[in-house]
Amino acid sequence: MNKHSKYILSIAAAATFTVSGCTKNFEGYNKDPYGASNDDLLPDYGLVVGQLKEAQRSIYVYQPAWVTQLQQNLMGDVFGGYMMSPTPFRGNSNNLTYDLVDGWNLFALSPAYSSPEASVMAPLSNVTLITKTPAPDLYAMALILKVEAMHRVSDIFGPIMYSKYKVRAEDGGYDYDSQQEAYTNFFKDLSEAITILTPLRTQKPTPTFVNADLVYKGDYGKWLQFANSLRLRLALRIVKADAAKAKSEGEAALANAGGLLSKASDNFSVDIGATVHPLNTISGAWGDIRMGAPMESILKGYNDARLPKYFAPAIDNAVKGQFKGIRNGIDIDAKTRYQDYSALVDLPSKLQLLSAAEAWFLKAEAAARGWANAGNAKDNYESGITTSFNQYGVDASASAYINDATSKPAPYIDPKAITPGQNDIKDGNPNLSTITIKWNEADNFETKLERIITQKWICIFPDGQEAWSEFRRTGYPKLFPVVINNSGGKISTSVFIRRINIPPDEYLTNPKGVDRAIKTLKGPDNGGTRLWWDVQ
Template identity: 90%
Template sequence: MNKQHKYLLYITTATILTSGCTKNFEDYNKNPYGASNDDLLPDYGLVVGQLKEAERSIYVYQPAWVTQLQQNLMGDVFGGYMMSPTPFRGNSNNMNYDLVDGWNLYALNPAYSSPEASVMAPLANVESITKTPAPDLYAMAKILKVEAMHRVSDIFGPIMYSKYKVRAEDGGYDYDSQQDAYSNFFKDLNEAITILTPLRTQKPTPTFVNADLVYKGDYGKWLQFANSLRLRLALRIVKADAAKAKTEGEAALANAGGLLSKADDNFSIDIGATVHPLNTISGAWGDIRMGAPMESILKGYNDPRLPKYFIPAVDSAVLHQFKGIRNGIDIDAKTRYQGYSALVDLPSKLQLMTAAEAWFLKAEAATRGWANAGTAKDDYESGITTSFTQYGLNASTYINDAVSTPAEYIDPKAITAGQNDIKTGSQWLSTITIKWNDADAFETKLERIITQKWICVFPDGQEAWSEFRRTGYPKLFPVVINNSAGKISTTVFVRRINIPPDEYLTNPKGVERAIKTLKGPDNGGTRLWWDVQ
């Protein structure tokens, strides 16, 4: 077994106590390149390095065990995309709501500083010196910061954002409440959009090109991404602050730069020759497989994207079928489910937003009556078509399917009674069809939009989990075994991750103030600010 992989299995409390994001905070806030602002100014060479570091730290891709902890054994599973065949920790782990602090710490640490990654430290350095002399780099830093940190906030709630590096009078470091964090996300995006809008047709500076691991220096596409991200976050808060959501969403829709619209507009970070971490986790390690909801929805819809996402099972009980594993079940040994459907090998790009998602965002905005959103039907169908185009497929037949619905789920290797209760008539099995119908009620339209968006966002399980919590769609299957000791409801699902214990030890005053901004106790059953029932 890979040495780093063993670390996942044997991580201990001692490790937790030595790896917090606020421990040695002053060291984390220093320029990691050991350069002063004056050193950075001449040709911005080190600024390029810092921007690239931040881009590569949003979704940590190397080493793969960090990805496994940062997202795969959290968002990818909670979002319904995947499930592990491995009974980690005696089959008491995140997958059945015994949230593992030593794992979940890695959803927080890379955002601030860790041996593997850092977002806030390098971006703070870039922002501090580029606003006037290099506003394009400053705008990139702002956009990257929002993209990275909204993901962290959507896991934990309160985060260190606007007050990053600012010590409180009592010596602690303060968090923004999630509401304040989102307010600052919008401010930062607005500032970046204001800078990039007049630049959108201009030739980029060589420095911007060198720093850009996504669009190779295209100001117009960065502007489209910023607008699309703004619309994503506007809809994220629509139940918590409808007026703010509408204002921000309509601003995104009205901007002259537009949104992502074509498959080659996808915001995907190039990691060069490095193997995608999910290829290692699914292939070399055999630690992740298709989730049962993916099987139910894609097979029920006869979705041709299914073989673009997963490979047929090799287990004799389900040989050559596309077979997923239900979340939170009794697993006695890895060999029981390792032969179910693995992921296809992914290219060396970290996909964080698709143009298809942007079309579905527009479709929801149109359904809500927001200005400049177009028509919901056209947006919805464009979302499906754009996703199909991404995989070299034709969507014409699929779009007009008014009959197919998600399929029943049956596991022939189930151990626990009740594991195969996802049948017709079950509250967990959706009856939503594909074809758009303008006469449908709002909630039916929303389920249709979000279900198709969920399919196209794959494999970004963090975004899938966030949208499931916001909308309740697509309908996922509850865990069979719940090891949360009553902290997380089986039928309401996991809503967030608690702040890691080492933060309580290294920043007690700051954490004490942070948890007062939550709707309940600091555990996985408490809803986030934007997560309104």
């Protein structure tokens, strides 16, 4: 294990000692996170700009890279089927083999509230408190950012501190929203922000809004499109849990005059300047992440022109020159076994959180469900593919790809497997998808849904958190189950991991609040319990 991996393990092991729980000293750091009063902030909004920038950079923490590794990479990026680590952390008993590491998983929670590296709720709470009347555009930005950040946290843990943030209960604890309550409040906040931005969408932005915006350089119209697209994403997320609410919110997003993201240049991607994308460090400098087997199976099977845009050919002598992924949750004796499989191609210094291609696929699913103003499912589906191909500069291949009615995901073979049973996924195996690419209007809804989600999964790379959420919601794309399951029976191999347990730090620092929070779950506080929206 290289020095970076050792550093990760030492940090993770010490997490409960070096980073306080997000509710420890809660009242103090939430009242005054910047040591500035409202009077200090109001004159030129200089500190408000700083807080909005901090929140944008904290949704997906980009530095130090080891925080990204723990916040998402050794969780959603792997659980969503995109990647796998060649490194046998903790003797190969870790998140990737379903032995959930509390010290790692704390970092999926702490940046949302307050940590040495990042914070979302503290600065945004301060911004919304003082900008609603004098600066509604900044207020709207803060609401949208809050939803974008916190729905990701809720989709990991379930209950979160959101509407009750900073509010102490009578017994001294701090209460969580159940996930259902959180989503209700997400829609409320998005609706309010959309109402503010809709009449502003063609107006010149204020200098303060421009200075605060790390995505669109102050374009109100683009922020409105992002808010509508995010609203549609979350509406579809809850479609099995509350179909009526999902339809109402989705149709509201589709009906708004601002529209959805539609071109690759519309992607909601946070600019991190000259900073190297953390995945470049984790894959390149550290060698701690490689392509996942599902990516190999699906992209190679489809002859997808985006494959070399995502990953590099392997340099391992056993598979040299091939695009080779690692199956999740397998027996790994040493890092050297798989470290020369396909690494990630270097990503630009932007953190993509919602793409225009995804918005087209959201619209395709909405159309397939018969929602108003969604247009035609086939047209939306094909627009999603062409938009993604355009994003990666492979436009010339889009037409042939869209009209390919025969290619299917390819069987996966691991020539270096240790454990029998992990070395191939043969034709006919239920975990190997048989879905083709070309749209067929005669297909039933479920087949259409698998086709839409499989293509959406490809296009939203490398956002593994969203990929994992959509896999849990729909079961698509079909992924390969872990071979080694170290959960002690808490997580089903065939059902896959459904969530992350609330870190022990929270039990220590906010026991009464956590006790109430876990009672809102469908089962025990472990990785096998489904979230509210995760309906079988």
